[in-house]
Amino acid sequence: MSDLLFEVHEHIGIITLNRPDSLNSFSQEMITQWIEALEQIKNNDSIYVGVVTGNGRAFCAGGDTKALRNGEGFMAKTAGEDDDFVDLPLNVKNGLWKHIQRIPLLMENIDKPMIAAINGPAIGAGLDMALMCDIRYASDRAKLGEGYVNAGIVPGDGGGYYLPRLVGVDKALELLWTGKILNADEAKAIGLVTHVIPDDQLMNEVLAFAKRLTNGPQEVIKMTKRIVYESRTMSLKQSLDLVSSFMAIAVHHPDHQEAVKAMNEKRKPQYN
Incomplete structure (x- = not known):
């Protein structure tokens, strides 16, 4: 075994x-x-x-x-x-x-x-x-x-x-x-x-x-984990720089579009 x-x-x-x-x-x-x-x-x-x-x-x-x-x-x-x-x-x-x-x-x-x-x-x-x-x-x-x-x-x-x-x-x-x-x-x-x-x-x-x-937005979940862990050894400025880079990716990702649409339609989002 x-x-x-x-x-x-x-x-x-x-x-x-x-x-x-x-x-x-x-x-x-x-x-x-x-x-x-x-x-x-x-x-x-x-x-x-x-x-x-x-x-x-x-x-x-x-x-x-x-x-x-x-x-x-x-x-x-x-x-x-x-x-x-x-x-x-x-x-x-x-x-x-x-x-x-x-x-x-x-x-x-x-x-x-x-x-x-x-x-x-x-x-x-x-x-x-x-x-x-x-x-x-x-x-x-x-x-x-x-x-x-x-x-x-x-x-x-x-x-x-x-x-x-x-x-x-x-x-x-x-x-x-x-x-x-x-x-x-x-x-x-x-x-x-x-x-x-x-x-x-x-x-x-x-x-x-x-x-x-x-059931959540997978890329956002992964980026959030990376922000938290990397920020333990970064300055505030470095952390905010990383966050702004990830935000630029997140707002153009289909999961963000689905989340906004679901909020407007008052339903749970359905991510791929």
Whole structure:
């Protein structure tokens, strides 16, 4: 059985992590398939929204701790590498860069909405994968935390980048330094998740929201996401310059014409 499932339903690309017996911890196969699924979401024009969730009782427990205990994990070799030639520290760095770190880099370039449906524990790199999404729906039985410190390692998959942007530097450092695990309500209180949903209603709520987005003006939704993310590192003048460029495109797009017509006719717009 595949370590990751990917399906497209009504313009929604759904990624399901599929190692339930291992709490959906990463395998090399899962990472490879995850990258392939994200590339599909990014490049397939018939996919409007992406959703990431887990099979079973966990979202993702992060790296495979069994592999770490066996001296594997970050030490996995890449094609063509020679242990007699490659220094072990460099092997770790290149292993991250060539494999799991490709996921946040891909996510950064996906202008379509990405939603995490956190159906259970999201720990360490598993939490980081949820933080990469634009919106996080959490089951009321979810547990969330950055457990890297407990393994004596640093956050390797973007936790040090995403976490302080969501909860602030002080709370981020507290979570990273202590490995503290939060329940869903505690996570929502500090801005780590967007919504907390009863477990049996989680996917229905996520898919209903995703479906609502698929019915919107897709180019405007993508441009709006890009404005928000790019503006985090821009001056006001640069941001307004980007907005004016996107506005010039938007007002000449058929979706704008349909939206104005629908408002005048007092009906819901019908976008292609």
